[in-house]
Amino acid sequence: MQKHNLSIRHAVTAVACTAALVSLTACNSDSDAAESAAGSTPSTVGSASPAAEPNGIEKLSAKEIYDTGMKANAAAGSFHEKMEREGTKSDLRLSATECAGTVELSGKGSFEIIRKGKDIWAKPDSTFAKGMNSAIGETALSADKWVHGTSSNALMAKLASWCHSEQITAPDTLDADTKATKGKVSTVDGQQAVAVVLAEKGESVTWYVATTGKPYFIKQDSTRSDMQDLADSDFGTSVGAKAPTGAVVAAPKL
Known part of the structure; x- marks a missing residue:
């Protein structure tokens, strides 16, 4: 299990720039113990395939099951991901080049995010906008305007880091020495699935x-306190990200 890959998923870690960005970023950190943090059980996910034919994956080892699942998601090219972690939530449709959805940060507000190629748009609620403006010493963000920039802008890149395109471009694998065990096949949110368990x-x-x-x-x-709950669904469904309508302002440079 590659710690830096697992921590990619919505870890709230220290980064450069303002103190506010520390609490909102979902960027990678090699110092993270593993995938970030626990939350409430995610909502029901869609079926894995309309055909619903047995695929025999339960016959493989725990590592092979995990690796195959992550690679299958990447091969789908896009999917819908819901994450919940200690009051922090995200609901995003994502691919390698597109992303659209919302992120809620406990006590810090929320923002909508759209990514299409290098272009990134975000629209904060009033709480998030107020906190960010205070941190950067500007009044660039407001709840009635989209802020726009590219991946070269530090603020926009960190907001877009919640989109986790690396799940498509570099799917995670378990390290050979990870002590994961294969569980039983059971019904999970209405579909048959095999469990892979890491207990410690x-x-x-x-x-x-x-x-x-x-x-x-x-x-x-x-x-675990350093792990999240998440659910993936709608595999292969186009994200369909589009530039937003309404007022748009340029992202501030940090």
Whole structure:
């Protein structure tokens, strides 16, 4: 299990720039222990495949199941991901080049995010805008305007880091020495899936991979304080990101 890859998923870690960006970024950090943090159980996910034919993945080892599930998601090219972590939530449709959805940060407000290629737009709510303006010493953000920039802009790049395109371009794999075990096949949110469990010191994280249709990674449940819950669905469905309508202002340079 590559720690830097697992921590990619919505870890709230220290980064350069303002103190406010530390709490909002979802950028990578090699110092993270593993994938970030636990939350409430995600909402129901869609079926892995209309055909729903058995794929036999449950016959593989725990590592092979995990790796295959992550690679299947990447091969789909796009999917819908819902994440929940200690009051922080994201609901995003993503691909390697597009992203659209919302991010809610506990006590810090929320923002809409759209990414299309190098172009990134974000629209904060009033709480998020106020906090960011205070941190950067400007009044660039407001709840009635979209802010626009490219991936070369530090602020926009960090907001867009929640989109996690690396799940498509560089899917995670378990390290050979990761002590994961294969669980039973069960019904998970209405579909058959096999569990891969990583347990340590009385806590655990469980990954579920569909045993019918394509072997997609569909869900993660965790009891750990440094791990999140998430659900993936709508594999291969176009993100359809479009430039927003309404007032748009240029992103400030940090």
